[in-house]
Amino acid sequence: MELYTIAITRLNTGFQNIGKIIQKNADELQNNNPEAIKILIEEIENTTPSFKNSAKDFNRMYLDIVDSLNQKEVNYNEYEPFFKYINQIFPQYQESLVKSIGNLKNIGIDNSELDQAIADLDNAIMEIVNTFTNLLKIAIDYVDSTKDI
Template identity: 35%
Template sequence: MNGELDLELYTISLVRLNTAFQKLNEPEAIELFNQSADDLQTLYEDVLNDLNQDEVNFGEYYPFFENGKRTFPQYIEVLGSIENDNLTEPINKLITIFNNLNKIAGAFPAQQVIE
């Protein structure tokens, strides 16, 4: 990713995910969940790669993970409550990705305000 958080990819994946929530009983939901999972997996891998570099632009990651500390658990909870056998595989994949992102967010240090 070159040290930059791909917020566009993150936004697109969440738009797809939220659209899938609205279309749970339609065939299109499977593809939307799969696309969102693929995007989020790419983002997760990029984040891991970025955070393992010698120089990291933490300024981009503070707001992302502060937001994630609130939103990732919410997505995990909502995804876990879906009861649709056709969606089990993409739902489980998304839960795994959100759990992984949530672990990083939980371990990510809070932004230090220097006065």
């Protein structure tokens, strides 16, 4: 669960940074201020690694869980609280991730560097969303299968 804590901390930091980026630059961006656009690009590029690292951590955690659940001996008590927990919070995170990147995509500025920075961030975010989807599938299957135990 240490990996989960690290990944979720990175993810939350990334969320905070995206919110700050949009708020801080909103007025200047509406005026297509080139300096504000440059700063926005830099801030997105500085935030993207947090999401990429979080995506890697969540994917590694997913693979570890799959491996563990495929073992002959599985400690059901170890996974049940975690799976119930992610069933509650991951859908909210997925929605927030998609909304955040959507807000950036719809910023309405025609700039190829900005488009590339947003696309890179979008890739990292969608990797997290996909991993969350996979983890949720496992969690749902796991909780359903343990009802009979």
